[in-house]
Amino acid sequence: MEKKNNFPLGGVIPKGGTAHDYSTGGWRKLRPVVDKDKCTNCLICWVMCPDSAVITEDGKMVGFDLEHCKGCGICAVECPDKVKAIKMEQEAE
Amino acid sequence: MAITMTKGQVGLTGNSAVAYAMKQINPDVCAAYPITPSTAIIEDFSGYVADGAVETELITVESEHSAMSACIGASAAGARVMTATSSQGLALMWEMLYIASGMRLPIVLANVNRALSAPINIHCDHSDSMGARDAGWIQIYSETVQEAYDNMFQAVRIAENSNVLLPVMVCFDGFITSHAIENISLVDDAEVKDFVGEYNPATMLLNTDNPVTYGAMTLPDTYIEFKHQQSQAMSRSKDIALEAGKEFGKRFGREYGLFDSYRLEDAEVAIVIMNSAAGTTKVAVDELRKQGKKVGVLRPRLFRPFPFREIANALKGIKAIAILDRVDSMNDFGGPLFNEVRSALYDLETRPKVFGRIYGLGGRDYKVKDALGVFDELYKVVETGKIDTLTKYITL
Numbered sequence: 282m283e284k285k286n287n288f289p290l291g292g293v294i295p296k297g298g299t300a301h302d303y304s305t306g307g308w309r310k311l312r313p314v315v316d317k318d319k320c321t322n323c324l325i326c327w328v329m330c331p332d333s334a335v336i337t338e339d340g341k342m343v344g345f346d347l348e349h350c351k352g353c354g355i356c357a358v359e360c361p362d363k364v365k366a367i368k369m370e371q372e373a374e
Numbered sequence: 375m376a377i378t379m380t381k382g383q384v385g386l387t388g389n390s391a392v393a394y395a396m397k398q399i400n401p402d403v404c405a406a407y408p409i410t411p412s413t414a415i416i417e418d419f420s421g422y423v424a425d426g427a428v429e430t431e432l433i434t435v436e437s438e439h440s441a442m443s444a445c446i447g448a449s450a451a452g453a454r455v456m457t458a459t460s461s462q463g464l465a466l467m468w469e470m471l472y473i474a475s476g477m478r479l480p481i482v483l484a485n486v487n488r489a490l491s492a493p494i495n496i497h498c499d500h501s502d503s504m505g506a507r508d509a510g511w512i513q514i515y516s517e518t519v520q521e522a523y524d525n526m527f528q529a530v531r532i533a534e535n536s537n538v539l540l541p542v543m544v545c546f547d548g549f550i551t552s553h554a555i556e557n558i559s560l561v562d563d564a565e566v567k568d569f570v571g572e573y574n575p576a577t578m579l580l581n582t583d584n585p586v587t588y589g590a591m592t593l594p595d596t597y598i599e600f601k602h603q604q605s606q607a608m609s610r611s612k613d614i615a616l617e618a619g620k621e622f623g624k625r626f627g628r629e630y631g632l633f634d635s636y637r638l639e640d641a642e643v644a645i646v647i648m649n650s651a652a653g654t655t656k657v658a659v660d661e662l663r664k665q666g667k668k669v670g671v672l673r674p675r676l677f678r679p680f681p682f683r684e685i686a687n688a689l690k691g692i693k694a695i696a697i698l699d700r701v702d703s704m705n706d707f708g709g710p711l712f713n714e715v716r717s718a719l720y721d722l723e724t725r726p727k728v729f730g731r732i733y734g735l736g737g738r739d740y741k742v743k744d745a746l747g748v749f750d751e752l753y754k755v756v757e758t759g760k761i762d763t764l765t766k767y768i769t770l
Binding site: 288296 | 477
């Protein structure tokens with residue numbers, strides 16, 4: 282927020298993409314870890330991730346954006362049974 | 375309902391008149407759920423939608439909570455939005471009412487005043503809208519079918535004013551006003567369009583060229599600033615409402631103020647009362663005036679924001695005032711109108727004697743004799759200089 286007297290009416294955020302600037306990774310209890318030897322780059326994890334925290338390059342899954350990943354584990358569940366390349370590990374470990 | 379006019383006058387119920395006003399305004403979206411006694415508004419309006427007389431998207435929902443939620447979504451998307459409800463319906467909207475006002479969405483809601491359960495009752499009192507008085511909505515109260523109809527246009531203009539941007543509730547009495555037929559004058563369609571203007575919101579969800587977020591979270595570092603903005607807008611809306619009432623008068627010959635004063639100029643005693651019961655009280659005033667008694671009525675129209683300076687100014691010099699509420703705050707200290715008007719009078723140099731009476735709950739008749747009884751009490755207070763009972767129920 283810039284000036285206090287210049288707040289947008291009704292709490293409207295007047296531009297797009299601002300969620301990127303807000304780190305939500307600090308809430309995470311479980312961290313996704315990918316085994317790239319098993320991963321087939323099917324990108325189901327990328328489709329299913331509710332926080333758009335799966336990073337891709339040239340159509341390949343390359344890892345996780347841990348600034349935004351909340352550790353929900355959807356990627357690990359959705360990773361196909363034959364592959365199971367993603368595991369959730371305790372942050373504390 | 376087919377509208378046929380004789381000499382520019384048309385006989386309509388309050389609900390039909392408000393539905394016709396909505397047809398003339400032609401909002402983009404209307405999301406509503408039927409509830410007595412406001413059902414006929416949406417019933418009539420859905421007829422206009424089915425006939426293609428309006429371009430409105432009518433969203434039929436499964437509850438009033440959903441109705442207001444859909445209104446909020448549509449309004450954030452950039453639409454002009456209207457709805458109608460009563461009683462438990464308004465109560466079920468409660469949570470969303472605050473979101474509509476906090477997000478500064480200029481939704482217009484017609485509230486047909488009805489008692490709240492329990493015991494269940496479908497008839498008129500003001501406990502529904504008075505319960506929502508702190509929800510951040512502008513509230514306009516209407517005495518007659520004509521005024522309910524006229525207020526709908528003013529509501530759109532006030533709500534969408536760029537200095538306001540707040541939702542507006544137009545209130546009128548269930549059955550007494552909503553179902554009684556009155557002869558009223560209609561405004562021409564083209565003149566309605568001109569009076570309400572086009573709605574061009576500064577930001578909207580559906581503008582993909584300029585994406586925005588509605589409903590974001592704010593924490594202690596920002597929340598109070600947004601509430602302060604909202605409070606200032608509410609404060610500014612008083613003048614905008616006054617302006618809308620004046621402009622309406624200039625164009626259509628029926629001018630509206632913040633409140634309606636009836637034979638108040640030289641009055642010794644007065645009753646402050648809202649909505650249809652003010653008409654009954656005016657009849658009592660006329661009778662007493664014939665006997666040479668100086669009595670008058672003040673009928674607040676704009677209850678939110680509460681024009682306390684103007685009301686105090688209009689009541690100064692009066693010896694005794696009775697404030698009549700068609701709702702009980704259940705606080706052992708009278709109704710909301712009593713409390714606010716009495717508080718408004720505090721700064722007068724010579725304070726009038728003031729008492730509060732609660733009348734007509736759940737549709738109990740308030741008759742001319744009831745008003746005469748209150749005027750009797752007022753004269754007793756003037757004679758003795760003492761108030762025996764500060765607040766109590768009448769029409770029991």
